[in-house]
Amino acid sequence: MRQDPLADNLYDLLVTVAPLELDPSAATSLADKAYVAIRDRLIMLDIRPGDPIDDDELAKDLGVGRTPVREALKRLEGDRLVVSYPRRGTFATGMDISDLAHISDIRAQLEPLAARRAAERAVRTAHAELDELASHIQQLDIAQLDRTELMRWDLAVHRAIYRAAGNPHLEDVLIRYDNLATRIFCLFLDRLPTVDEHVGEHVELLRSIAAGDADRADDLAREHVLGFERAIRAVI
Amino acid sequence: MRQDPLADNLYDLLVTVAPLELDPSAATSLADKAYVAIRDRLIMLDIRPGDPIDDDELAKDLGVGRTPVREALKRLEGDRLVVSYPRRGTFATGMDISDLAHISDIRAQLEPLAARRAAERAVRTAHAELDELASHIQQLDIAQLDRTELMRWDLAVHRAIYRAAGNPHLEDVLIRYDNLATRIFCLFLDRLPTVDEHVGEHVELLRSIAAGDADRADDLAREHVLGFERAIRAVI
DNA sequence: GCGACACTTTTGGTATATCAGTTGTACAGT
DNA sequence: ACTGTACAACTGATATACCAAAAGTGTCGC
Structure with a gap:
C-alpha cells in the first residue's frame, strides 16, 4: 500500500x-x-x-x-x-453543499491563522523540516500517484503546518475540519480537473512559512481554502 | 439553585x-x-x-x-x-497562561465570524429572541447575582449567538472553547474588577446582531474576546 | 376478502460485573 | 540509604444481562 x-x-x-x-x-x-x-x-x-x-x-x-x-x-x-x-x-455522516460552506467558513479563518503562527515560529524552530517536506512534494510525480497516496500527502502537509503553529488547541480543531474537508475532497476527486494545482499551492505555502513570511503565508492559506471550495463548487 | x-x-x-x-x-x-x-x-x-x-x-x-x-x-x-x-x-486539566493565549487566538477569529453570520441571518430569523435576551440581561442586577448565576448568563448569551449563526460546526467549536474560556473566567472571577462591564458588552453585542449590523457585531465580538484576555492578564 | 391492530421477534443500546495487565508505592532486606 | 519485590489500586477490555423500539406477521373484525 x-x-x-x-x-x-x-x-x-x-x-x-x-x-x-x-x-x-x-x-x-x-x-x-x-x-x-x-x-x-x-x-x-x-x-x-x-x-x-x-x-x-x-x-x-x-x-x-x-x-x-x-x-x-x-x-x-x-x-x-x-x-x-x-x-x-x-x-x-451524509454530506451536502451547506456543510462545505460551513466548514470552509471556519477553515477560511483558522488555516490562515495557523499558517501565520507557523511562519512566526518557523524561523527558529521547524523551518528545516517544512522546507524538506516542500522539496519532497515538489519532486512527486502527481500524475503517477493514486488518490490514496495523494490524500496522504495532502493530510501530511496540513498536519505539519498545524503542528508548527505551536497551538495545540488550534491543531485540534484544524485537524477535525481538515478531515471533513478531505472527505469532501475525496468525494469529488475524480471530477476535479486541477489536483496538481492544489499540490503546487502546498509547496508555495510551505516555503513561505519556512521563510517566516507570515503575511504571505496567511494569504496563501486563505486562498488555498477558498480555492478548494471554489473548485468543488465548480464541479457540483 | x-x-x-x-x-x-x-x-x-x-x-x-x-x-x-x-x-x-x-x-x-x-x-x-x-x-x-x-x-x-x-x-x-x-x-x-x-x-x-x-x-x-x-x-x-x-x-x-x-x-x-x-x-x-x-x-x-x-x-x-x-x-x-x-x-x-x-x-x-491544568491551566496556564499559554492556554489562555491559545484559546483567545482561536476565539478572536471565530467569535467575530459567528457574530457576523448571526447578524446577517438575524434580521429574518432570530432578532426577536436576541433582543429579548438583551433586554433581560440589561434588567439584571449584576451585583446581586452570585457567580454561578452570572456564568450561566454569560454562557447563555454566547450560546444564543452561536446558534443564531446557523453554522452547526461553528457552534460546535465555539461551545468547546467558550467552555474552556469560561473555566478560566471562573478561576479569576474574584480578582476581576470589571465583571459588569463584561456583561454590558453582551447587551451591545446582542443588539447589534439583532439589528443586523454585521460589521459592528464583528468588531464588538472581537473586542469582547480580546478584552477578556486583557482583563485576565491584568490580574495574573 | 381486506384492513387494522396487537403481539412477538429481532436488533441495537445501555449498564454492570468481571478479569487482566500495568503502574506506583511501600516495606523490608541487604 | 538504596534497591528489589510484593501488594494494592486503577484503568482498559470484554462479556453478559437487560431494556426499548421497530418491523413483520398473524389473527380478528368489519
Whole structure:
C-alpha cells in the first residue's frame, strides 16, 4: 500500500497519531487503533456517506472486541464523521453543499491563522523540516500517484503546518475540519480537473512559512481554502 | 439553585443540551446527563484544575453506573477538560497562561465570524429572541447575582449567538472553547474588577446582531474576546 | 376478502460485573 | 540509604444481562 519509507514515516508521524497525543511511540490502546482505522476508512470513502456501520462486523474485521469499536465510534460521532440514531444504528455522516460552506467558513479563518503562527515560529524552530517536506512534494510525480497516496500527502502537509503553529488547541480543531474537508475532497476527486494545482499551492505555502513570511503565508492559506471550495463548487 | 423560570428555561435550552443535538426534548441518555453534570462541575470549578477524578465516586454521586461516567469522561477528554494518564487516573486539566493565549487566538477569529453570520441571518430569523435576551440581561442586577448565576448568563448569551449563526460546526467549536474560556473566567472571577462591564458588552453585542449590523457585531465580538484576555492578564 | 391492530421477534443500546495487565508505592532486606 | 519485590489500586477490555423500539406477521373484525 505505502512503499516509500519516508512517506510512511511522515504519514505515521503527522497523521496517524491522535490529536495532541504528545508521544507518537506511546502504547496506543485498542480504541485508538480502531479510531484511526475507522476514521481513515471514512475519510478515504472506503465507507461512503450514508453507509450503515455494523460495530460487530467492524470489531471482527479489526480483530478487537465491540467496546473499543464503540468507543471509537463515539469519538467519530464527536468529529461528525458518523451519526448514531438510537436504536436504529450508526451511519457514516451524509454530506451536502451547506456543510462545505460551513466548514470552509471556519477553515477560511483558522488555516490562515495557523499558517501565520507557523511562519512566526518557523524561523527558529521547524523551518528545516517544512522546507524538506516542500522539496519532497515538489519532486512527486502527481500524475503517477493514486488518490490514496495523494490524500496522504495532502493530510501530511496540513498536519505539519498545524503542528508548527505551536497551538495545540488550534491543531485540534484544524485537524477535525481538515478531515471533513478531505472527505469532501475525496468525494469529488475524480471530477476535479486541477489536483496538481492544489499540490503546487502546498509547496508555495510551505516555503513561505519556512521563510517566516507570515503575511504571505496567511494569504496563501486563505486562498488555498477558498480555492478548494471554489473548485468543488465548480464541479457540483 | 435556579429560581427564575425564564432563566431556567433559557439555560436549559441554550446550554444544557449537547452540541448540535437538534431536539432539546429528545431523551438524553445517562451518558449525556453525566457529561453535562461533570462538565458543569469542571467549568464552575466545583472540580478544580489538577484535581483527581474518581469515576466510581462520581458514578455513585450521580446515581448511575460507571460506564456512562467513563463515557462522559472520554468526551470531556476530547474537550480538553480532563486528561487521563493510563493506569494512573484521570484529572481535571491544568491551566496556564499559554492556554489562555491559545484559546483567545482561536476565539478572536471565530467569535467575530459567528457574530457576523448571526447578524446577517438575524434580521429574518432570530432578532426577536436576541433582543429579548438583551433586554433581560440589561434588567439584571449584576451585583446581586452570585457567580454561578452570572456564568450561566454569560454562557447563555454566547450560546444564543452561536446558534443564531446557523453554522452547526461553528457552534460546535465555539461551545468547546467558550467552555474552556469560561473555566478560566471562573478561576479569576474574584480578582476581576470589571465583571459588569463584561456583561454590558453582551447587551451591545446582542443588539447589534439583532439589528443586523454585521460589521459592528464583528468588531464588538472581537473586542469582547480580546478584552477578556486583557482583563485576565491584568490580574495574573 | 381486506384492513387494522396487537403481539412477538429481532436488533441495537445501555449498564454492570468481571478479569487482566500495568503502574506506583511501600516495606523490608541487604 | 538504596534497591528489589510484593501488594494494592486503577484503568482498559470484554462479556453478559437487560431494556426499548421497530418491523413483520398473524389473527380478528368489519
